[in-house]
Amino acid sequence: MTLETKPRPAPAPPRTGNRRVSAALHRSPRLRLAGLLTAPAAWLILVYIAALAALLITALWTVDTFTGKVSTTWTFDNILTVTTDPVYQAITLRTLRIAVVVTLIDMVIALPIAFFIAKVADKRWEKLLIVAVLMPLWASYLVKAYAWRNVLAEGGLLEWLGAPVGVNSPGYSETAVVLTLAYIWLPYMILPLHAGFERVPDSLIEASGDLGAKPLATLRLVILPILVPSIIAGTIFTFSLSLGDYITAQIVGGTTQMLGTVVYANVGAANNLPLAAAVAFIPIAIIMIYLFVVRRTGALNNL
Amino acid sequence: MKLSRSAKTILGVITGLILLFIYLPLLLVVVNSFNADRTFGWPPRSFTLEWWSRAVASEGVRDALATSVQVAVISTIISLILGTLLALALQRYSFFGRDVINLLVILPIALPGIVTGIALNNLFTTVLGVPLNLWTVIVAHATFCMVTVFNNAIARLRRINGSLEEASADLGAGVFTTFVLVTLPQLRSALLAGGLLAFALSFDEIIVTTFTIGAGQQTLPVWILSNLFRPNQAPVVNVVAVILIVVSIVPIWLAQRLSSDSVAGTGAPGIGRGKMKKAKVSSAP
Numbered sequence: 001m002t003l004e005t006k007p008r009p010a011p012a013p014p015r016t017g018n019r020r021v022s023a024a025l026h027r028s029p030r031l032r033l034a035g036l037l038t039a040p041a042a043w044l045i046l047v048y049i050a051a052l053a054a055l056l057i058t059a060l061w062t063v064d065t066f067t068g069k070v071s072t073t074w075t076f077d078n079i080l081t082v083t084t085d086p087v088y089q090a091i092t093l094r095t096l097r098i099a100v101v102v103t104l105i106d107m108v109i110a111l112p113i114a115f116f117i118a119k120v121a122d123k124r125w126e127k128l129l130i131v132a133v134l135m136p137l138w139a140s141y142l143v144k145a146y147a148w149r150n151v152l153a154e155g156g157l158l159e160w161l162g163a164p165v166g167v168n169s170p171g172y173s174e175t176a177v178v179l180t181l182a183y184i185w186l187p188y189m190i191l192p193l194h195a196g197f198e199r200v201p202d203s204l205i206e207a208s209g210d211l212g213a214k215p216l217a218t219l220r221l222v223i224l225p226i227l228v229p230s231i232i233a234g235t236i237f238t239f240s241l242s243l244g245d246y247i248t249a250q251i252v253g254g255t256t257q258m259l260g261t262v263v264y265a266n267v268g269a270a271n272n273l274p275l276a277a278a279v280a281f282i283p284i285a286i287i288m289i290y291l292f293v294v295r296r297t298g299a300l301n302n303l
Numbered sequence: 304m305k306l307s308r309s310a311k312t313i314l315g316v317i318t319g320l321i322l323l324f325i326y327l328p329l330l331l332v333v334v335n336s337f338n339a340d341r342t343f344g345w346p347p348r349s350f351t352l353e354w355w356s357r358a359v360a361s362e363g364v365r366d367a368l369a370t371s372v373q374v375a376v377i378s379t380i381i382s383l384i385l386g387t388l389l390a391l392a393l394q395r396y397s398f399f400g401r402d403v404i405n406l407l408v409i410l411p412i413a414l415p416g417i418v419t420g421i422a423l424n425n426l427f428t429t430v431l432g433v434p435l436n437l438w439t440v441i442v443a444h445a446t447f448c449m450v451t452v453f454n455n456a457i458a459r460l461r462r463i464n465g466s467l468e469e470a471s472a473d474l475g476a477g478v479f480t481t482f483v484l485v486t487l488p489q490l491r492s493a494l495l496a497g498g499l500l501a502f503a504l505s506f507d508e509i510i511v512t513t514f515t516i517g518a519g520q521q522t523l524p525v526w527i528l529s530n531l532f533r534p535n536q537a538p539v540v541n542v543v544a545v546i547l548i549v550v551s552i553v554p555i556w557l558a559q560r561l562s563s564d565s566v567a568g569t570g571a572p573g574i575g576r577g578k579m580k581k582a583k584v585s586s587a588p
Contacts, residue, residue, distance in 0.1 A: 048419075055422040144329070160345045245415075264514075
């Protein structure tokens, strides 16, 4: 867009190879575009799209039981196994349950803090609070899961904090997975909610108040309807990130198995890549369905 | 909204408690790296520097650190080149399939890590038949780190003035000369911010890494994961976790400062594993 001027008569440059390429590029935008686009587009398509396509195909292959190598025999067995075997159904349901509870917890925690930052705190504090919420978002996911291993440890911080009020540490269990995941993904819920509250015009809130609505009524009748797309945007993150998790389950989950655990086990120890690929498509399918369902709310434009 | 004083105070207290909830576990890791008790008993009875000296002396930790730096540096360089090229192509030209490419660059970070991980593992081992090694990790990391550079570069490109480049061309500079002398200097801080984020992203990535790394090789996060369940290594794991917190937060902090001049921080603060979109959300007016 910027270099579209016609070549001007310039002082005749020395005709080196470099110069000639440069002149050719100058003349043809299409050539310039090709030069820019070829390497990154090739990388993304050859590495990533090829990998995703291969994953889909691999799910339809099988493993030779003698050699342990993937054999290119076409079969729907893997897909059938993961959709009908009660073990996989139980794991899918458990993973879904964890993702839903994590999402609900994050919603409940994120609403007041996002509201406070956007509408109550004064502007000087607002920036600082946003940074305070963002910073730990960047601390390694692994370290955060590990931190909760410390918190939940026997004789650890949670037991010590809970002892006076009679709360016990849940130990390393499904509850621990839920707590830890809710902790890790919380900023992903706070940020879209904060942006959502920011978008609610103050004048609307004042008008509601002037018309006699109490704060709670304003919240329910004015703010929440505007906020729905942001809430759903937040749930997309917490929900889909939880669905794909396996490290947290491994670190604080004790024996809790999630879909990710099964994928990882089949890639590694069990050495059944086709089955792992088939399992990996369960979270993808669930996320797709969820996205399809919430598509009409306009949440996708809020991502 | 006219909230009563007490309602405001209650909300403030809740906010404080939530921030405490966010920071306490991370602080606990830092404190426990000095905790003399091997089992993280709380409150700590005495403090020691032994774990720090043991971590520094540990060959495994040093090797893993070197590997992590190597992987992060090379994948950052690749992402810088590819991300910049892509940003220039998408910002300056409109062409068939532009939106698809735009989606494509986000996809590796938008899909759950486990999907990216197993897809690349399958590509390397089953389709291409290459043994997993550090280069497969680097290829994987570069694939999802590209987006941070791309985002920062394209945000900057939208704001810089194209007439400078036209002037440069009018004065007889070739395409390459113009890029080096005119475009690149204007992009420099955006590329630095994007590069730092890419480095941080690669440095502490664990999920995709476990699927693409060769047997016997360890980045720092992989080292943590494989030593986590060994009781006599636990205190050293704490130290390495603290190192990981510092090494991932400092570049981000720097990147945020570098890009604070850009429009509402587009690009910089939000691009986490999976969640660059938040940057846009958080910066929405």
